[in-house]
Amino acid sequence: MNIKEIKMHQLVMNLKSHFTTSFGSQQERFITIIEAVDDQGVSGFGECVSGEDPLYSEEFMDASLIAMKKYFGPLVIHNTINHPDDVWELFKPFKRNNMSKAAIEGAVWDLYAKQQQQPLADVIGGSKSEVDVGVSLGLEDTDNALLEKVGEKVEEGYKRIKVKIKPGRDVDMVRKIRDKFGDIPLMVDANSAYTLDDIEVLKELDAFDLMMIEQPLAAGDLIDHAKLQKQLTTPVCLDESIDSYEAAAGAIELGSCEIINVKVGRVGGITQSIKIHDLAQKHGIPLWCGGMLEAGVGRFHNVAITTLPNFTLPGDTASSGRYWYEDITTPEVIAENGVVTVIDKPGIGAAVDFDKMQQYLKKTEVITEADKPDMIFYD
Template sequence: MFLQDKWRFLIVTIPIKQIRLRKLNMRLKHPFTTSFGTMQDRHFFITEVLDDRGNRGFGESVAFISPWYSEETVETNLHVMKDFLIPILQENEIKHPNDVSALFEPIKRNLMAKSALEGAIWDLYAKRNKMTLANALGGEKKVIDVGVSIGIQPTVKQLLETIEENVDAGYKRIKIKIKPGWDVDVLREVRSHFPNTPIMADANSAYTLADLDHLKQLDDLNLMMIEQPLAHDDIIDHATLQANMDTPICLDESIHSFEDTRKAIQLGSCKIINIKIGRVGGLTEAIRIHDYCQKQGIDVWCGGMLEAGVGRAHNIALTTLSGFTMPGDTAGSSNYWEKDIISPEVIVHDGVITVPDKPGIGYDIDEEALHEFTVDEKVFQF
């Protein structure tokens, strides 16, 4: 693989001595509403992998407490990590983080569980080699442009006020969640108030091809894209919709792998792809998708899953790859949390994040905050 070739001089065995799974519960500053429902309490796992030198690599699970985004949940992540994935790691030698996805291949799907462990091993690998995670992935950018995702608001007035706050803060793109009954008219109102702001709509699979004529009205609004308008597992109907719309379609939930990506592009199902590390099973697969899209001339950007600081740091590192041509969802920590679990927190200045230059994810773990938000913990010795 590309990364193994590029960093072949660094490939040595990664001696894992311990894995720690911490279950956290953090409360979002504001409820976050999509077409699926509303959430404010965020339950997830922080994975920690310890080596023989005392280096600690960190990852983060992104599944939700209910299976409304995908079939995975917080509890299924625990089951799969504890009973299947960690035993695989205990029984095998790892020379490079790319090995992890291959070792996990016999376990079907459960991509977010796989990603949570693989991400921690990538961070550990970078720290062992005294390099940033961004550099370990092949990234070169020193700063990244970021946008913000805004959930469905109680009123249009509140939506406009929220957009204005984020535009004033310098965010490079505004993503607005939509659903039937909260879509075209709302976006028209938004566009009338913000005629030049880069705006996209995210439907989270809320529509069908029966809504084609309704969705075509979006072509008049000069949107950057509409994200995942149709079924979460579809690439066929999206091709029909894209052929009948000028607005670029971006696929999210439909893309779980390099193969999904290849087929969607071949069918003409989209013009843009949102790469989420957890959704595709980890950083190794995310890079494969990035590399292929770059060769095919397909724009990609890094989506968010309401991550805390560790997951946010992984997103930053991935976005340093050259093919990420559009602002992602990695807004600052303070947009979501009163207190994050990293130090310093992720900070956005005028819509830009400066990529940290410390080894690994580049942020320190706030041990006090991590302890405060931990509700359960399991340790696995090697």
């Protein structure tokens, strides 16, 4: 593919409102947009979804920047890439750092699709012209404030409402939502906030006919989730525990969940997301695509992966305007009545608007052929 340089555009974007989970509250988002440029001057774009701190996962943005600059960017420039799948094989010897890998690989996928003059969704084997989306709501200071947010999103037509929970903000809060809004499609996300000691509380959630409870127990765990799923009628959905194809295979084998949330960054990129999709489809495990507070580039990558047939549940890719005062792509992601239309243009289907991006840009670093992969090998 003759990739000549990789640019790392480092941004800080302010959220319209704070987003609170069991990890804490967030008002601004550190984002790195990766731009892979070929010898004809064509650019492909990816997005690094690492957080500022190692809370959701062990990855955090400062470390991701080092990994991309020191290893993954130079490796792509100094090796022959015939197809984006080659990138995963190139990165395979390096342990984890999945969000860094996915950011570089995502830019290569977008570039490849543009070189083929095809939408990214078509290139990866997608078959949908529209995808259903839901919305993810963080914890509010009061239950009444959350009920107002839920009401807004129900009115906007989202196909599923997800609310964050944590110990002390769970059963009563969900009961209030059900009492006020009836049988809306509703799920909860615990972000690993519980243990098996909380099983009686989690069993109380069975009374509310939830679509699923997402990642109730520890990140990375499969065994305790299998024990929990046997005692719940509500489907368990795994998020943080599915960080690889191997983890997905283990979860399916153990019966740790009935649903999987695929996040492209968390599993290492599009190539691995496709593998997990095919495995889950074979075993009858439905998928949906989770969100990581992405800007437009990451959101359009999520739309593309969701066009694969086994993504049968609404994902988290709500409208850009749900989170950002102004996104960095033209067009932005727009959900109408809970549906995002897949743009029939090459690559992700949207252009990065550098004038818009400039207001958030803190720094751009460029990796070129002069930058060699900095590696020491041990026996």
